[in-house]
Amino acid sequence: MSKIFKIFLCIGSFFFIFQACSKKPAGTKEKDASTFSTKEIQITPNVKMVSIKGGKYLPFYGDSSLVEVQDFLLDERPVTNAEFLDFVKKNPKWKRSNIKTLFADDTYLKNWQDDETLPKNADPEAPVTFVSWFAAKAFAKSAGKRLPTLDEWEYVAMADEESANARNKSEYSAHLINLYNEKLREKKKVQLSKPNYYGVYNMFDLVWEWTDDFNSIMTTADSRTGDFDDKGLFCASAATSAADVLNYASFMRYAFRSSLKANYTVENLGFRCAKDLQKNSK
């Protein structure tokens, strides 16, 4: 009886080992994959976050009803080349040679010399560009933050150096139009220009910036159509759907956002991060 038991055990253990052996490689693979897809290795970019007092504001596009923006924290400047380099070093799947086409198009970090070398002559303190929405989101997540919403971003963008809402100053938009028309601004260091009313730098003068819901407002790229749902970006319908038809600078930002897809990477498009205030100040 014991003999039979022994044999059984023997066979059993063999079987067990066999099983274990064949399973092992598969098991590790699965584990790797799961860490890849869910967790970012933490980074701690050294950037001050400015506390923004929320409030009601009139979005540039919409049905002219006020939108409430909660208090939140916003990076005082865009994410820099140096910070993004640190991020990809710690999170290799976001390196240029590893990136999945689903998450970034073929110009992702295109100007970098290789996976871990910034572009030639690039200032490490200049904003990072050629990053997709997915990459920006992953960066923010690994920093324990998120991307600002469109409303949050535009809420802060109402400010000039002196006031929280400079929308009604005619020179505010006029100044931005010409600023936006300047090429290669993205090569400059962050925080060289003056901060706005909140103490936030570089809202306009360096790069366009991703927002979390960049494509929520306009789903079509041309909408001089009469229906002035919030897609009315152009000409005729602009007059009915935009809060201020003379605010050409805002039109430019919205037009830019509407030309994007989440995997796009563009030479003058970067991002900054935001964070909920309440959760952290408890």
Add this chain to the structure above:
Amino acid sequence: MKHLVTSFALALLTLQACKQNASDGSAGKTENAMEIKVSGETENQKAVNPPTVPAPIGDRAAKKVIVHLEATEEEGELADGVTYKFWTFNSTVPGSFIRIRVGDEVELHLKNASNSVMPHNIDLHAVNGPGGGAEATNVAPGKEAIFNFKALNPGLFVYHCAAAPVPLHIANGMYGLILVEPAGGLAKVDREYYIMQGEFYTKGKTDEKGLQEFDQDKGVDERPTYVVFNGKKNALMGANALQAKVGETVRIFVGNAGPNLVSSFHVIGEIFDKVYAEGGSKFNENVQTTVIPAGGAAMVEFKVEEPGEYVIVDHSIFRAFNKGAIGKLKVTGEKNPKVYHKVQ
């Protein structure tokens, strides 16, 4: 029986059309352009710089045509010593002249230069479809959009960028012309030229030197600093004047980009033998000055009988005198005293 009736009706219609062609100055309509089949080799249309245009389509059959346009933002000369940040199609103002025939199927590639700051798109007035293509082509810097359209209506049409804010994209130079020739083509002429009028709104006064910024207030008030032909003061003057020889027939494809003003197009010392008003199929004859709306075009044709310099203007004449809406056509050849003769 039904067939018989329709074919009879068709024959009658054709006869009618022929008659009309001869008598009332219609350039020939194409019935049901949608049904025209494309055949033959695909053409890759080469871009030529204004004021030149691609060769006439002649009597070729409808085919597939690929057109490449690139949106660029670049600093250039607006007047002597005056520079401006132009936004263009194919680096010229106006952009490349597109030449096709009715029934053609166009595959339009719109690339936006990677160093562009703005998104751009294209609205072709020759297109039947939402936004004239703008909806299908809104393209971020460094990206390319492709869309197809079938040319259903013959005529001379404006194209322009329609990205928001539209007035700025047009005011900065993003426009051009697309000619859709009728079946069989336009009548042969000796010379063809491409002129497009456009306004510029700058912070500084007319001819104030240096790099000039866009002035939004002047734009909204419709008070242009410059009204010019082909994107620049004196673009058609001096060595760049249009040329013709005595006895030749000249056809000018004239567009008006606006963005605000209506043009009173006139050639001093000439009478337009034919004007295809508004770029349409019918022509008027013996016209002195033709009105071209913003976002519209006209084809003018005339025979030059006498050598000399003919000044091309917007006859809203302050624009010609002070703001740049002036060009020249230089005609060489033998004098013709019967037509023009100074006695004393």
